[in-house]
Amino acid sequence: MISRLTGTIAHTDLKYVVLDVQGVGYKIATTSDTTSKLGKEDQKVTLWTYLAVRENSMDLYGFSTLEELNFFELLITISGIGPKTALGILNAASIHSLETAVQTGDISHITKVSGIGKKVAEKIIMELKDKVSKTAHTPESKKMMRDDADVIEALRALGYRDMESREVLKEIDKSITSPSAKIKAALKLLGQK
Numbered sequence: 014m015i016s017r018l019t020g021t022i023a024h025t026d027l028k029y030v031v032l033d034v035q036g037v038g039y040k041i042a043t044t045s046d047t048t049s050k051l052g053k054e055d056q057k058v059t060l061w062t063y064l065a066v067r068e069n070s071m072d073l074y075g076f077s078t079l080e081e082l083n084f085f086e087l088l089i090t091i092s093g094i095g096p097k098t099a100l101g102i103l104n105a106a107s108i109h110s111l112e113t114a115v116q117t118g119d120i121s122h123i124t125k126v127s128g129i130g131k132k133v134a135e136k137i138i139m140e141l142k143d144k145v146s147k148t149a150h151t152p153e154s155k156k157m158m159r160d161d162a163d164v165i166e167a168l169r170a171l172g173y174r175d176m177e178s179r180e181v182l183k184e185i186d187k188s189i190t191s192p193s194a195k196i197k198a199a200l201k202l203l204g205q206k
Contacts, residue, residue, distance in 0.1 A: 015039075019059040022051060023130065029076065032060065041075035042097075045103045045176075046183055063089075065096045068162075070192045074100060084145075086107050090188070091140045093133065101126045106182060110161065112145045114138070121162070123176060160192045167196050173203065 018041070020034035025048055032039045041060060043051075051058050060075035061082040073097055076082045081103065088099035103113065106122040114122045120134035129137075161182055168178040176197065185198045 015062050015064045017059060018062050018073075018075070019057070021057050022054050024054065025051060030060075032058070032075075039073055042100060043071040043075045044081070045180055046104070046107075047075060047077045048080070049180070049184075063096065072096065080108060084111070087141060087144055090138070091137055095135065098126070098128065102129070106179060112164060115141045115145045160190075161196070163192045164195045167192075168199060168203075171200075176204070184185060 015137075018032055018034050018039060020039070022030060023033040024031040025068060027045060028192060030041055030048060030051060032041055041062060043060075047060070051137055060077065061079050063074045063082060063085060065072045065074065065169050072103040073086065076085065085099050087098075088094050088102055089096055094102075097201045102123060105194050106114070107127045110122055114120070115138050118138055120131060123129055123134040123137055124131060131169065164182060165175060165178045168181075169175060181199045181202045182195070184202055186194055
């Protein structure tokens with residue numbers, strides 16, 4: 014099993030990175046958050062990886078932190094959730110938001126993933142409820158999750174796509190807490206792109 018790779022970035026795309034490890038290029042599927050954290054080509058990076066072996070393929074999935082890899086592995090333990098769907102779920106929201114959603118029973122973050130309906134989202138929540146961090150179930154984290162949903166809704170009203178809004182929300186300084194300040198910061202970041 015390939016569990017970690019260190020090498021230089023040979024190529025990046027929205028959904029994957031090619032990592033050159035001593036002359037061998039590994040194509041590694043990643044979340045857009047991981048790809049954005051990696052940096053430029055020819056930069057040395059380390060990725061935590063999961064190797065999915067199928068009858069006709071071997072696919073690598075990579076993450077910038079061990080926490081992301083662990084949550085990914087939790088998701089694929091659910092019957093009907095494969096590596097591509099798990100990666101889609103991690104693309105839709107941060108791990109903290111997903112943990113909070115699981116603890117509060119809020120399916121909205123999970124149903125935003127293409128191909129996941131209400132029943133599958135409820136199944137994910139039911140199966141992960143006892144496995145995710147209990148710290149996600151605090152009043153502060155619930156308020157933060159509602160505020161983030163409000164920011165995404167406001168950006169949607171201004172014409173931005175949900176995925177684009179979620180990505181920029183991850184980039185906002187964590188010291189900014191009010192929804193209106195987050196919207197201003199998000200618009201500033203979106204204007205730079």
